[in-house]
Amino acid sequence: MYRVTFRTRHLPALCATLIAPLALRAQASTPLDAERADFAQWLRTSASSPYAAVFHQPLAGDLVFGPGAQAALSGAPGATLSRTRRGLELRTDEGRRAVPRNRDIPLGAWRIRVSSSSRADVVTVFAPMTTPVDHPGWFPYDADLVIDGELRRPEAPAQRPMLGLDGVEVTGTLAGTFVGRVSDAEVSLTAYRIPVPGSEEAEVTVFLRDGTSGHETYPPGRFVVLRPLGGARYRLDVNRARNPFCAYNPLFPCPLPWPGNTLSARLEGGELYEAHEN
């Protein structure tokens, strides 16, 4: 009798102990789950997570860091960032150092990144995160939102400046029009090749709005990188829709919705959004 009582009382904990690791492994068993877990971990813990940004503005003249300065970082060592004949330079009490673009450098407990755009150098300062990040998560996976379609070539080559996922301005090249079907309705979306600075990569990307935008998802829209399937065939997987960085932190500039890329249907897939309190 004792043994039965023991077993029944402890069964949930016992099962949890045995099954939880299996369940956790199962949760991260698909590539998409693993991607999401990795990305959420990066958002929560990376020293240069967009959530950690405390300052973001174009560099115009010298930029002074420190308590009471233009970039008022409480407790940060005094420093001045300047454009010089030798490139970008950070002056502190300890001396001068060159500042590479698109990479983080430390300033006390803070990190500074100068993102290079076609129009300006943009300075972002990241502070140590002291409060836990509450990422809103993702819609559950929906296989119906994996849309295979055709990328129709543009009538004429075109390029235009645009904000990428990270709020950095780049020159996008028109890739064409992606045409596919969702729930028996045809969708047609403009796609651009958006270069990744410092690499040979240029991913065919759409920035789209849909019936969830402004409700469960980010109002201006979300980015989806198209996966090539061979020839003119591409896959638009809405489950992989990602927010621009401005969704995590209003310091980042937000891309404007791309003309013609607003769908009336609700695409309940991809990254969710909760409005900032401020």
Added chain:
Amino acid sequence: MKTERPRGARRLATLRSALPLAVALGTVLSRSDTALAQAPAAPSLAGSWRAQLDLAGGPLRFSMELREEGGLSGILCNGEACQPYSRVEALPGDSVLLEIGDYAAAIRARVTRDSLVGSYRNVGNRGPRTIPFRASRGSWPAAPPPESILGRWDAFFNPEGSPSPRVLELRRTERGLEGTIISNTGDSGLFWGGMENGGFVMSHFDGSFVYMLTGALEGDTLKGIFHAGLTSQRPFVAVRSTGAPHLTPPDRLVEADTTSAFEWAFPDLDGNLVTNSDERFRGKVVIVEIFGTWCPTCHDSAPIMVDLYRRFRGRGLEVVGLAYEVTGDPAIDGALVRRFADKFGIDYPLLLAGVNDDESPNATQPQLDGPIAFPTTIFLDATGKVRRVHAGFYGPALGGMNEALERELIEFTEQLLGEAGR
């Protein structure tokens, strides 16, 4: 149809369903010591592995050699071009970590007796990215290419958008198909591969760059796709080179101020300022090498600079390396440059000139006009004026072009030394 069962029956059912679990647990607990003692040894990682990254456009193949003597270590190879993993570590749960420290990248994979399955991961400014990784024991077969695709091809990437010129060099070796892609500023390192489904497949993976070139001959035109990363694909077309210049010649990419002495003033690795007016350089022929330790092509050119210096320093040649490094932090960049110097046995001064972003090299070299490639080699005559600027470098992946360039650099150095009466 659902039927409600009596409470007692449900408890019995729960117990019944839990019984196997409890028995299994008891078995595990009672045998745990024995099981641990008799646990099969973890599978050995040592040996050759045929590895691949699963890109959207197909598998990018490379090879690995893992060793266990004196601790875990390993190399990854594209054809004959190999580089060591910075760390190989067995992780709990029969997994292994293959770290490529220079690029903050790593492969994590679960180990079974004869396979590794996991992912390659690196972190950029937009967050982490992963690409599926697999490996099995053995080596990739060499599929020799037909004569019809070998040789030099003049290519355009993005032929229908904003065309960008490249030259493809394809050759047959005992390992199959090898070659490289040459742009206006140098080559992309060694690509290795073979024939598949009537076309060719070549790849280059060095921990940072994930590149693959696929294509086929259609009539007298090569058509295909340049793959970069998991999903990026850019079409190319190429026609057989006629010998007419397709790329801007390396010595015409950058114009230089030749009216006055070429100037520099940067700290060496000990923090001492080194300038062009130092006694060491006065009245001598000088080669100024703009380089970065992060730049694979600079690793190709360094042995040539070392050879030139050793060959001609007795006749009055000086060489100075201007490093544009990754962080701008003298301590970190200095350590990287020291390691570079040790690797190649460099005994000429290496100076910390700046960082390798889009603007810094041009900003710090106001006497040069044009995009600065890595490496860029500047020849100064004995009066200190620029006589020639060579952008980029043809590495060993280019075979004959590499040898021809080496001869050319030697001859030009000798010419300048001769003019100086040395």
